[in-house]
Structures are given as C-alpha cells and as structure tokens.
Amino acid sequence: MFDFLSNKLTEVFGKLRGSAVLKESDVDMALREIRLALLDADVSLEVAKTFISKVKEKAIGQEVIRSVSPAQMVIKIVHDQLVELLGERVEPKIAGRPHKILLVGLQGAGKTTTAAKLAHYWAGMAKKVLLCSADIYRPAAMEQLQILSTKIAGANFYDEGLGQSSVEKIINGAMSKSTEYDVFIIDTAGRLQIDDMKMAELQTINNIVQADEILLVADMMTGQEALSIASAFSSKLPVTGVILTRADGDARGGVALSMREVTGCPIRFIGTGEQLDSLSIFDAERMAGRLLGMGDVVALVEKARQAFSQQETEKAAQLLQSGNFTLDDFVHQMEKMSTMGGLKTIVKMLPQGQKINSMMEQVGVSDKTIAHHIAIVRSMTAKERANHKLLNGSRRKRIALGSGTSVQQVNQLIKQYESMCKFFRQIQSGGFMKSIASLMKGRVK
Numbered sequence: 001m002f003d004f005l006s007n008k009l010t011e012v013f014g015k016l017r018g019s020a021v022l023k024e025s026d027v028d029m030a031l032r033e034i035r036l037a038l039l040d041a042d043v044s045l046e047v048a049k050t051f052i053s054k055v056k057e058k059a060i061g062q063e064v065i066r067s068v069s070p071a072q073m074v075i076k077i078v079h080d081q082l083v084e085l086l087g088e089r090v091e092p093k094i095a096g097r098p099h100k101i102l103l104v105g106l107q108g109a110g111k112t113t114t115a116a117k118l119a120h121y122w123a124g125m126a127k128k129v130l131l132c133s134a135d136i137y138r139p140a141a142m143e144q145l146q147i148l149s150t151k152i153a154g155a156n157f158y159d160e161g162l163g164q165s166s167v168e169k170i171i172n173g174a175m176s177k178s179t180e181y182d183v184f185i186i187d188t189a190g191r192l193q194i195d196d197m198k199m200a201e202l203q204t205i206n207n208i209v210q211a212d213e214i215l216l217v218a219d220m221m222t223g224q225e226a227l228s229i230a231s232a233f234s235s236k237l238p239v240t241g242v243i244l245t246r247a248d249g250d251a252r253g254g255v256a257l258s259m260r261e262v263t264g265c266p267i268r269f270i271g272t273g274e275q276l277d278s279l280s281i282f283d284a285e286r287m288a289g290r291l292l293g294m295g296d297v298v299a300l301v302e303k304a305r306q307a308f309s310q311q312e313t314e315k316a317a318q319l320l321q322s323g324n325f326t327l328d329d330f331v332h333q334m335e336k337m338s339t340m341g342g343l344k345t346i347v348k349m350l351p352q353g354q355k356i357n358s359m360m361e362q363v364g365v366s367d368k369t370i371a372h373h374i375a376i377v378r379s380m381t382a383k384e385r386a387n388h389k390l391l392n393g394s395r396r397k398r399i400a401l402g403s404g405t406s407v408q409q410v411n412q413l414i415k416q417y418e419s420m421c422k423f424f425r426q427i428q429s430g431g432f433m434k435s436i437a438s439l440m441k442g443r444v445k
C-alpha cells in the first residue's frame with residue numbers, strides 16, 4: 001500500500017549506496033529527498049519537517065556499525081524514527097463492564113463495517129457484545145448493522161423495534177440493555193461534511209454513554225483531507241484512537257503518519273478488506289517496514305549489531321584486508337555469517353558485494369558448503385588450522401574421515417581458503433579485476 005513512498009525512498013537510498021563513508025552532504029541530500037517523498041505521499045508539511053529534524057539529530061554523531069554500509073545505517077535510523085512517530089502497538093483491552101466503544105467519522109468512512117469487525121474481534125475473545133446503531137438518518141443504515149450482527153456468534157444487535165423517534169431514545173435504551181454485556185459498540189451516522197449539528201449530536205451521545213473509547217474511523221484514501229477531519233473531530237470530542245480503513249487499497253502511507261501526529265492518538269487498527277475478519281491491530285514496526293520497503297535491511301542491521309561486537313568486527317575487517325587469516329578465522333567468520341542469515345546477505349553489505357556474490361556462486365561457496373567447511377576445520381589439529389601448508393595427503397584423508405566428508409571436499413575447502421586469502425590481499429592492493437581472475441583459477445571443477 002505504501003509503494004509510492006517506498007519507491008521514492010529506494011531511489012534516495014540507491015544514491016547513497018556505494019559511498020563508503022556517510023558524509024554530511026550525503027545525509028543532507030538524502031534527507032531533503034526524504035522530505036519531498038513524504039510530502040508527495042500526503043504527509044503534512046509540519047509532520048515531515050519534525051520527522052526530518054529528528055532523523056538528522058539521531059543520524060549525526062551516531063556510529064555506523066562496521067559490517068553495514070552507511071546507507072543501510074541511515075535506513076535503520078529512518079525506520080526507527082518512523083516507528084517512534086507512528087507510535088507503539090496498543091493491545092486492545094477492556095476497561096469496564098460493559099466496555100463502551102463509540103465510533104465516529106465521515107460518511108462512508110467504514111464505521112458500520114468496522115463496528116461489526118470489532119464485534120467479531122471481541123466475540124472471538126469470548127466476550128458478549130452488544131451492537132447499537134444511532135444512524136436514524138440513512139435508510140437501511142440500522143438494518144445494515146443488524147444483518148452484519150447475525151453473522152457474528154456472540155454478538156447481539158440492539159433492536160428497539162420500529163418507529164425509533166430519536167437518537168437519545170435509542171442510546172438510552174441500549175445503555176440499559178448493555179449491562180448484560182462485556183462490550184458495547186455504538187455505530188453513528190456519517191455526514192458528508194463536518195457540521196456543528198452532527199458534532200453536537202455526537203457530544204450528546206457521548207454524554208449519555210461516557211465511552212471508554214472514542215475511535216475515529218478514517219479512510220486511508222482520503223489523503224490530505226484526513227488531517228482536517230482528524231483535527232475537527234478531535235477538537236470536539238475526546239477521541240482516544242484512530243482506525244484506518246481501506247488499508248488494502250493503494251493509499252499512500254502519509255495518512256497514517258500525519259494522522260498519528262495531528263490527533264496525538266494511537267492508531268489502533270487498520271481495516272484491510274470488507275470481511276469481518278479484515279481488521280488488524282496496528283503495528284508501527286510493520287507499518288514502518290512496509291512504508292520504507294526495506295525490512296530486510298533493517299533486520300540485517302539489527303542482526304549485525306547482535307552478532308558482531310565492534311571489536312570483533314574491526315578484527316575481522318583487519319584480518320580480511322590483510323589476507324593473513326588462518327583457517328580458524330576463516331571458519332569462525334563463516335559461522336558468524338551463518339548466524340546472521342546467510343552468506344549472500346552479508347556479502348551484499350560489503351562494497352562490491354554484488355560482484356563478490358556472483359563470483360562466490362561460481363566458485364561454489366554457498367551456505368550449504370559452509371556446514372561442511374566447519375566440520376572439516378573442526379577435525380583439524382590446532383597446528384594444522386594455524387598453518388594449512390602442513391596438510392599433506394594422509395592428513396587430508398584423516399580429516400575427511402573425521403568430518404564425514406571426502407578428501408575432495410577437504411581439497412576444495414583448502415583451495416577456496418587459499419583463493420580467498422589471495423583475493424582479499426589483491427583487493428587491498430587495488431587489483432580488483434586481477435583478484436577475480438585469480439579466484440576463478442582456484443575454481444574447483
């Protein structure tokens with residue numbers, strides 16, 4: 001749903017990729033573009049500004065983890081800031097008996113559907129739910145909710161019978177009935193525009209009900225308009241949360257971002273379809289991931305942070321660059337890599353990662369072979385691990401036997417190890433193309 005913003009940000013970060021050190025001018029350029037992307041995606045100017053300044057504040061002076069690129073680091077910072085802005089996930093809970101939920105919003109926002117979805121949700125939690133419609137204006141509005149209620153086991157519709165005269169009468173009647181229920185949900189009438197009469201009616205309803213939650217239902221497709229709706233409703237009513245409907249459409253992500261900032265209320269749920277079960281608890285982490293479209297990178301930085309201490313990383317980088325790493329180091333790094341979600345993802349983080357990856361594929365280094373490699377090196381003596389030149393034919397046979405592999409596999413590992421040493425030494429001396437050539441020579445048929 002947030003493809004637009006995602007694409008924009010991918011573009012921005014695409015520009016950053018490949019730079020070895022994150023310079024301040026890079027950050028400024030990226031943030032300027034992120035600001036434009038946010039505005040394009042319907043985030044209000046003020047929200048975008050606040051967001052950018054927070055990201056900048058966080059980014060400057062923050063250490064870049066050695067095993068990730070500066071651009072990936074910025075993505076992580078942007079992601080964390082998005083999560084913070086979107087707010088924590090709020091688990092639904094029941095405050096009293098009955099727990100009273102009042103739904104408000106513009107016409108067609110999805111109030112009635114959402115009322116039924118919430119009833120379905122709570123009924124699924126073994127709660128007795130009473131649904132009530134205060135929409136006496138639109139023909140068949142009450143019937144719509146009544147029909148929906150018949151599909152929910154555990155939910156009842158408050159039916160006063162024909163000839164309801166006023167909203168107050170209905171609400172009062174439903175209130176007295178509601179004491180037999182755990183959850184009491186009130187659906188209200190929508191209006192095309194926000195008018196004083198409509199607001200006054202909602203205030204009257206809330207004065208009678210004293211709702212535990214007043215949830216503003218807003219359509220994600222409304223774009224910038226959602227903001228004026230949000231401020232109009234929250235200035236007249238003590239709104240406690242927001243529900244965004246039609247999140248299954250191709251609406252831009254900006255609405256979620258600004259809505260949160262303008263109302264100051266948590267986004268509680270998102271509607272993802274017309275069915276009763278198409279309602280999800282709002283998850284800021286997931287939303288930010290979708291919005292950025294870079295969940296993989298974020299997870300990777302997280303893992304890198306866990307798996308590598310700064311010291312270890314520096315040591316590994318030095319070793320790799322010197323080309324003087326022992327078989328022990330070689331396998332230790334491989335083990336680290338396999339706990340970090342695969343060789344490919346790690347190599348991608350290195351400058352020239354894309355090229356190295358395809359080369360590794362050609363010489364047969366893969367996640368599958370790593371397990372064998374580890375077993376082989378474990379079957380070596382400490383002396384052999386420190387100096388692979390000791391590995392003559394009979395030693396190789398012994399190692400193959402001990403590790404449950406073949407002599408050929410042992411030979412293959414040693415060849416790869418030698419090629420790697422050479423490869424990194426040559427990268428260090430700048431001969432990248434030469435390194436490729438030498439690695440290809442070490443290829444095992």
Ligand SMILES: Nc1nc2c(ncn2[C@@H]2O[C@H](COP(=O)(O)OP(=O)(O)OP(=O)(O)O)[C@@H](O)[C@H]2O)c(=O)[nH]1
Binds near residue numbers: 113114141
């Ligand atoms: N795709 C999709 N459609 C939705 C969602 N929520 C509601 N709808 C549809 O939107 C239309 C309007 O929904 P209603 O629940 O009747 O909206 P309302 O706010 O009660 O409308 P009024 O009572 O006229 O103010 C219906 O066709 C719903 O099926 C959603 O999350 N996704």
Ligand SMILES: [Mg+2]
Binds near residue numbers: 111113141188189190
């Ligand atoms: Mg309705």
